[in-house]
């Protein structure tokens with residue numbers, strides 16, 4: 001069913017399939033968005049992202065926080081998850097001195113806001129402490145350390161935990177404000193045992209009584225600042241738990257809040273692949289078919305919508321991306337342009353210009369698939385030959401702007417069965433291209 005505006009499909013959609021809640025990948029990496037929340041937080045909240053580690057356990061040369069995920073450093077996804085939260089005032093990223101220039105470049109390249117970079121330390125606690133001190137200095141630079149600022153909440157979150165949602169951050173911030181400290185916990189997956197010096201089992205802990213301490217954690221500024229003022233060199237050198245410092249040195253017992261499974265930390269190389277897969281899955285859940293209004297294109301779009309729907313990608317159909325329909329440019333990550341008979345790529349070029357005008361591909365790769373429906377009349381050989389080269393050239397230029405352009409050619413057929421097989425092939429190819437976002441197939445004109 002073609003619609004004139006993205007909001008109209010709810011009542012025209014097939015009653016068997018409930019209207020898709022218009023949720024889109026948040027700007028948080030790989031986390032399905034709920035509607036943006038209008039939480040009001042009446043106290044200042046800042047964030048410290050420790051990112052000064054070497055990522056030894058990945059076995060990679062590049063520290064994991066700077067490793068590329070879908071063409072973007074992992075840390076950029078985490079920063080994004082925080083900068084999109086309106087009630088967070090500032091973010092301090094703590095990186096090793098030798099990576100401060102790289103971190104500054106990342107901030108500029110991905111247009112991150114509210115971010116300050118400070119040098120890390122030899123251990124995680126030293127890095128976090130540097131971040132907390134920087135928050136204090138920032139406030140002092142703006143004049144006196146105001147009482148309100150002393151009451152502010154500091155959220156501490158490992159920079160290699162990219163999947164964090166606003167509503168959980170809100171819970172942590174509110175609990176930290178009330179209790180002085182709050183932390184995320186998750187059920188243990190493995191049982192914890194202690195071993196003898198000879199390497200034998202000494203005893204095992206009753207797993208149900210224990211939790212894994214995760215991130216984010218929240219503290220009032222005073223508590224975490226005081227904890228780091230009072231802790232020992234041994235804490236700095238060997239400790240891994242900020243909640244412990246709050247209890248040990250400030251008598252502040254943290255409120256523990258069970259967090260979602262998305263809070264996991266990228267630790268090993270395989271975790272980077274897992275993170276990329278989660279983000280791809282989130283980006284590929286919906287797509288928009290642009291028909292240009294032609295009856296043949298609408299027929300094909302309707303057939304595709306039914307076929308691809310079965311492949312678990314929600315498809316919306318629109319005649320264009322103008323007026324109300326321009327909303328898709330800010331909401332979708334995948335576009336399918338159907339061109340009937342004529343083989344020029346002008347409609348694809350128009351989409352690319354529209355996407356560029358809104359800087360849509362800054363943070364995530366956008367997929368544009370050109371479905372070229374050949375009429376029953378044969379294309380002239382010369383025009384047929386020109387098409388693959390044209391899409392290849394257009395796609396290689398678009399790829400530089402993080403837009404992945406693919407082509408699918410199918411031929412009109414009077415034979416219903418043959419036509420249905422072609423449509424199914426287009427649906428399968430489309431789903432795969434959207435899901436995999438493979439750079440290798442960019443610019444190819446695939447035959448359905």
Ligand SMILES: Nc1ccn([C@@H]2O[C@H](COP(=O)(O)OP(=O)(O)OP(=O)(O)O)[C@@H](O)[C@H]2O)c(=O)n1
Nearest residue numbers: 050051052053054055056057122123124127159
């Ligand atoms: N001196 C350090 C060590 C760690 N971290 C940060 O603390 C977070 C969690 O630590 P972890 O996962 O252990 O990171 P690494 O220490 O880099 O990993 P590894 O132990 O494998 O070297 C990471 O964002 C890491 O960059 C930090 O800011 N400063």
Ligand SMILES: O=P(O)(O)OC[C@@H](O)[C@@H](O)[C@@H](O)CO
Nearest residue numbers: 124158213214215240241242
């Ligand atoms: O120990 P690592 O440096 O790998 O990671 C830090 C984690 O231990 C830490 O983020 C949570 O356990 C909460 O304290």
